[in-house]
Amino acid sequence: MKIAVIGGRGFVGSRLVDRLTAMGHEVGAHDRSSGVDLLTGNGLRGALEDADVVVNTIDAPSFDAEAGPFFHSTTENLLRAAADAGVGHIVLLSIVGIDRVTDVDYYTAKILQEDLLANGPIPYSIVRATQFMEFIERIMDWTSEGDTVRLPTTRIQPIAVAEVVDALAGVATGPPLNGTLNVAGPDVYTLDEIGRLTLRAHHDDRHVVVDESAGIFAAVPEDAITAPADARIGGTHYTDWLT
Ligand SMILES: NC(=O)c1ccc[n+]([C@@H]2O[C@H](COP(=O)([O-])OP(=O)(O)OC[C@H]3O[C@@H](n4cnc5c(N)ncnc54)[C@H](OP(=O)(O)O)[C@@H]3O)[C@@H](O)[C@H]2O)c1
Numbered sequence: 201m202k203i204a205v206i207g208g209r210g211f212v213g214s215r216l217v218d219r220l221t222a223m224g225h226e227v228g229a230h231d232r233s234s235g236v237d238l239l240t241g242n243g244l245r246g247a248l249e250d251a252d253v254v255v256n257t258i259d260a261p262s263f264d265a266e267a268g269p270f271f272h273s274t275t276e277n278l279l280r281a282a283a284d285a286g287v288g289h290i291v292l293l294s295i296v297g298i299d300r301v302t303d304v305d306y307y308t309a310k311i312l313q314e315d316l317l318a319n320g321p322i323p324y325s326i327v328r329a330t331q332f333m334e335f336i337e338r339i340m341d342w343t344s345e346g347d348t349v350r351l352p353t354t355r356i357q358p359i360a361v362a363e364v365v366d367a368l369a370g371v372a373t374g375p376p377l378n379g380t381l382n383v384a385g386p387d388v389y390t391l392d393e394i395g396r397l398t399l400r401a402h403h404d405d406r407h408v409v410v411d412e413s414a415g416i417f418a419a420v421p422e423d424a425i426t427a428p429a430d431a432r433i434g435g436t437h438y439t440d441w442l443t
Contacts, residue, residue: 203372204228204247204287206238206278207257211334212293212361212368216255219369231258238274241281248285254278255291255372256317260309263416267309275316282322289323289376293368296328296357296382297425304419314380323376329364330357330384330427333441340395343414349399350411351392352418357426358394359385360441363434384427385434391417394438401442 203220207213208229217229228247230236236243238258248254256278260267282290294314298307317324331339336358343350367383389397395408412418417425427433 271313350414
């Protein structure tokens with residue numbers, strides 16, 4: 201199978217390219233560093249030539265209101281180019297529960313990205329993942345000041361990125377779902393709790409203070425971004441992953 205991964209040198213995309221290549225597929229890794237810009241459309245025609253499947257793992261340059269126009273233009277450009285190239289399946293990486301959160305600009309932008317794909321002319325699959333375990337430290341850094349990390353009690357259910365890659369690889373090489381697969385890790389933590397676990401495991405002297413207004417996850421209602429009942433649950437526990 202010939203598979204084009206847009207965002208193929210990013211954090212998830214590069215791992216997916218390696219996985220699909222190891223499975224024996226012909227895989228192209230594309231992003232601006234390889235001359236493919238989904239925002240302008242430059243290089244897209246060549247990247248999608250003869251591709252059976254396209255996986256979209258790009259990310260917006262910011263989490264604020266600018267993410268909306270970015271995901272709008274990039275998705276429209278991808279749909280147009282994929283239709284011209286005769287691509288039979290587009291797979292999108294998205295986030296669990298974004299439809300249940302109204303006050304986060306980035307989530308609103310991801311919903312727009314999903315809706316454009318679902319209403320477009322190409323058979324599609326959306327893989328929604330919970331927060332990556334590898335992303336927890338970055339979340340903490342956003343609201344760290346000196347030796348204090350401010351975190352809300354928002355509930356999250358982190359997943360190891362390797363399990364997200366498993367799901368994407370399986371979906372990309374199967375028939376289009378024309379729907380959504382939710383994937384999540386096995387355990388639910390409050391953000392302040394997972395922050396303390398992470399600092400302890402890394403012998404980091406910072407301490408966590410609960411602040412219900414800290415960071416973008418503060419706007420997330422109870423259980424909105426934990427696994428829905430139909431989710432595929434991964435086997436990697438955060439406490440094992442940490443060690
Ligand atoms: N972090 C989480 O916990 C989490 C959870 C669930 C889902 N997700 C989703 O996962 C997706 C990927 O995240 P990631 O961490 O892998 O992102 P990342 O490491 O920032 O990678 C993004 C990729 O997109 C490329 N890109 C950006 N703008 C582009 C453009 N205009 N044209 C072509 N390529 C472009 C980047 O390369 P260049 O800059 O060189 O173009 C890079 O290869 C995101 O959509 C995010 O919403 C994340």
